[in-house]
Amino acid sequence: MTLTTPVPLGLPVGDQVISLQQVWKVYRSGSLEVEALRGVSLDIRPGEYVAVMGPSGSGKSTLMHILGCLDVPTEGSFHLAGDDVGAMSQDELADIRNLRIGFVFQQFNLLPSMSAWRNVELPLAYAGVHRHERRRRAVTALEQVGLGDRVEHRPGELSGGQQQRVALARALVTEPALILADEPTGNLDSAATTDILALLAELHRAGRTIVLITHEADVAAQARRVVRLRDGQVIEDTGAVP
């Protein structure tokens, strides 16, 4: 497995990929108010490998949704690669997710009726890339994760580890500024876990910015920087390591 593609971040050195300033997220259901995030500030520089840890209910999923532009903060500001996400429309948020963020989910979230390459090309289709170009780039991304011989296989014909690698290829294919992995090894056995973590480490070495959300200490140990959350606040940050 070799990762040869350089990372075109398009950012001046020193600029932040992620900049959260005093972010609050309050959910209301009826009369009940839940403060999921209570003033989180976080800066992540290009090329960092950050693990976000915390017990369930600590707000790490909410943080992940905000970082992934799937949700917007109730208060505070969030800049992704220099752009103010809080001021964006639905369409702009969709475009940001499409171009700047690569998601890896615990449940893989592959479409079962489509072959591996059709799953990988999906973000490119939403980006309006031409069909032939999509196929070429999807196959390249699958080769990067070591699935060059599984291009036409459907998710059901692949093992869990292989499915997560397809998902990783899908996250890579748009060459995003940020790879956001939410418990990527949560549904995998130890061999597949090692496999995926090795891939993430390799992506990091190739210069990708990765935010990994996990509650497992050994998974978090892979990252160079660990941010711990508890009750919606950052209680520990091992600090930026370039």
Added chain:
Amino acid sequence: MTWLDTLRTSLDAMRSHRLRSGLTVLGILIGIAAVILTVGLGVGAQQQVTAQVEALGTNLLIIAPGSTTSTTGLRGGFGSASTLTQADAAALASPVVAPDIAAVAPTTSSSQSLTAGTANWTTSVVGTTPAWLSVRSRTLSYGAFFTAADNASAATTVVLGSTTAEQIFGFDDVVGQSVNIAGKPFTVVGVLAPNGSTGSSNNDDTAVIPLSTAQQRVSGGTSRTTVSTIYLQARSQASLSAAYQEAQTELLSLHQITNPASADFTITTQDSLVTTAASVSKTLTVLLAGIAAISLLVGGIGVMNIMLVSVTERIREIGLRKALGARPRIIRRQFLLEASLLGFTGGLLGAAVGIGGTRVLPHFISNPVALSTPAIVGSIAVALAIGLVFGVYPASRAARLAPIDALRSE
């Protein structure tokens, strides 16, 4: 994402839920096929009526004794004492009095027994003038029609309908044969070409004899100078109403009637016959098409139902697509296209079944079924529109889903 990509996505979704898509399509299919068949039945009935009335003759006016008592324009007073005479017919035949009338055929009609050898056949014996042939748009398959000289001399010549000839003699070409009408021997001079039925009466079961012969030798009694019907032929379709006016004015003055409302005769045009007959079948068609339209509506609600189920079931997929960068508009487009495809497929298949039905149905029922191209094109368009309209709500629901809620749901 291009339209082609969206189309591919929608087709994928339909394919992966074959049974569900199939049943939805079936709902639309039945509605569309029902519309095509009912409209086909209605149009077929109207065409049949038009053809029957046309078979009476072209540019035809029919004058019957008695007055109009119903609003339908049909011979409401028929059966009252005949007020039409040969003199009326002769006056109308004058090019000075009625320049728009091309030909006049006064007729009497009575039911008579025809015998030849051992054969005995009762049919309607029509007494008329040679103009009858052109006025009623009839042709001969054998022999010739009787002449004006035959009429003048009250000759015992007869022209038989093809069915009548067949019934009495057992074969068609009966020219020269002898047949007894009301006990008097007649010579067959011609046989009419088949013309078909008009409503309940068979135009091919008749015997046509000179008017004077009918009045003097067959019917006798009071009907020696009166006639039962006068058929007029206008010079053209355009002069039909002029001919109508001329006939009415002339007859009113001959009968010394000043108020047209109290006329002792009724003039019927082919158009009014067509209109009357067509209005009946049109009412029926509208009723049937209404029922068919309701079944189409039910099919449309089926599409909406299935699409709503589909949106709920594929909530994770929608969330994923949004996370990967699908704009709300793209999601809406995907589901709208899917709903329209269901409608369109149902429309195409329904049209196919409907077209097949118009071929098969006439074998089981006696009514003709016409293939109406506007109905087919229209119903496919309607099916597409139904998919589109009933897809709007589910599609916008899908588009409005928040990506996290969609991704979270299990």
